[in-house]
Amino acid sequence: MLALPKRKLRCSFCRKPETQVSRLIGGAAGGYICEDCIGVCNKILDAAPSPFKSWDELSEEQLLSSIKASEASVAALHSLIHTLVEALRKREVSWTAIGKALGVSRQAAWERFS
Ligand SMILES: [Zn+2]
Structure with a gap:
């Protein structure tokens, strides 16, 4: 029997x-x-005031404290995209297909991730 x-x-x-x-x-x-x-989620939750008010209702201190968490979120997403592209390249998915998925040219995808 096969496992x-x-x-x-x-x-x-x-x-x-x-x-x-x-x-x-x-x-x-x-x-x-x-x-x-x-x-990353905890950083976002710590920085994001709850319940959310409009940006205009937040103090400068609240806005300033949100910058770092927002930057961490961007970095995490950036890392995620790189991980996904790496996984696709390991499977020998073409730069054309990756570029198409990102809505950019093959050349732009290659320049950004290789
Ligand atoms: Zn994770």
Whole structure:
């Protein structure tokens, strides 16, 4: 009888496999989140005032404290995109297909990620 290979679990946010994260927490809907992504979420929640008011109603201190967390979010998403492109390139998916998915030319995709 053949044993099925164990499916590698991944963070649903950054797509890192369970072997590259310290902890992975599963959700009821089948998604997972790693400790790094939880850290990013906590930074966002700490900085984002709740309930949300319009930007005009926030103090300069509140706006200033949101900048760092916003920057961390951008960095996390940037890292996620790179991880996805790396995974696609490992599968030998073409720069043309990656560029098309990003809405840019093959050349622009290659210049940005290679
Ligand atoms: Zn993650």
